[in-house]
Amino acid sequence: MDFTLDETRQDIAGLTSGLLSREVDFERPAGARGYDEQVWHALGKAGLLSLALPEDLGGDGLGIGEIATVLTELGRAAAPVPALTLALGLLPLDRLGTPDQRAWLLPDVATGDALVTAALNEPSAPLTTEPKTRAVAENGSWLLTGVKTQVPYASAATRVLVPAAVPGGVGVFLVDPHAEGVTVTETSLRLDGVFVSEADQLQGVDALGTMHRFAVAGAVALGDGALAGALALTKEHIGTREQFGRPLATFQAVAQQIADVYIASRTVHLAALSAVWRLSSGLDPEPDLGIAAYWFAEEAPKALAICHHLHGGLGVDVTYPLHRYYALIKELSAWISN
The missing domain is CATH 1.10.540.10 (Acyl-CoA dehydrogenase/oxidase, N-terminal domain)
Incomplete structure (x- = not known):
């Protein structure tokens, strides 16, 4: 293919x-x-x-x-x-x-x-299909109560897509993070009887499943780029940094380690492309989506550890960009795997 x-x-x-x-x-x-x-x-x-x-x-x-x-x-x-x-x-x-x-x-x-962001995780229940957050109908509107975790840019959002249990299933609502009854603490969202109208409810069959598929596909695509960027940065470093009068890349142990990073990066890339292609083509993205998420969460942090090792002390210098890739990959791998 x-x-x-x-x-x-x-x-x-x-x-x-x-x-x-x-x-x-x-x-x-x-x-x-x-x-x-x-x-x-x-x-x-x-x-x-x-x-x-x-x-x-x-x-x-x-x-x-x-x-x-x-x-x-x-x-x-x-x-x-x-x-x-x-x-x-x-x-x-x-x-x-x-x-x-x-x-x-x-x-x-x-x-x-x-x-616009989304609140898909709850305490001890990542990407939950059965949210504990509940929406109670009252006088033609809804009152939402519950706790959401790992909500990216919650305080900066104009609206947050909030899945909540409703009679007979799960509804998804547009919630103002600054509305009365909403408490935002870093990336957590607490809802205490938050009022939303009928006009704030999204429509569509399997709305929560659709949100989950988009979220995971987007995370692995973003992570694919981050791992490739870290690999490119490390390749440049070992190709120009010299020890004993020779570039680091010419040492066998270094070549073997950067090869491991390359394999991890290319595998994530292939899995992410396959999953996104199936999703964009209207095909069932599983198991490709699950494989991409698993491989990224399992191997990308290890690959970044190798990149840090090959950089030596430079890798943790705040003026050098490697720490940005590390932070992004750590955040994404935790979000995907939790």
Whole structure:
């Protein structure tokens, strides 16, 4: 099977990579919302946040495959932006949102002016299919009560997609993280009788399953790029750093270790591409999605440990970018595997 990117995705990858090389400045402090808003708005201005939107909302009518390409490049650059929200918020809102919800939120998400994320994890219950958070009907509206954990950019979000148990199943609701009854603590969300209207409920069959598939596919695509970026950085280092008058790369032990990182990276890449391709083609993405998630969570942190080892003390220098890849991979692997 040929997993070479088609011309459209090659163009998207090139556009994203070029923009990030110009815009990312790691010396620029994060904005008030916890990320580099300048880079995020630049991505929006370039049309990279609106790829999956339908044409009537100013998008290109593309999907998870093209968004995954953007995510991979964001990971490759370790860009300090809320990348995962594209899979957690934008894609499920576009798929499951009502016409009014989509028209209200998606154009601002596409420009970078609004942020939508999702609360898929609960205490001791990651990616739960049976949320303990409950939605109780009251006078034509809903009251939500429960606790969500590991909610990326919860405090910066315009809305959070919150799955909750409803009579007969699971509903997904748009919740304002600053509404009365909502307490945000870092990446945790506590809901105490939070009022949401009927207009805040998303529609669609298997809404929670759709959100889970988009979330995991987006995470492995982002992680694929991060691992590739760390590999490239380490290859450059051992190719130019000398010991005993020779580049580190010429030592057999070093060559064997970087080969292990390469194998891990290429395997994650293949598994992520396969899972995303099946998902974008309307096919069942399992077991490919599970394999990609498992391999990334199991092998990527080990590969980063090797990268750190090959860098020596430089790897933990705050002025050197390797620690950014380590932090991103650690966060993603914990999120996927928990």
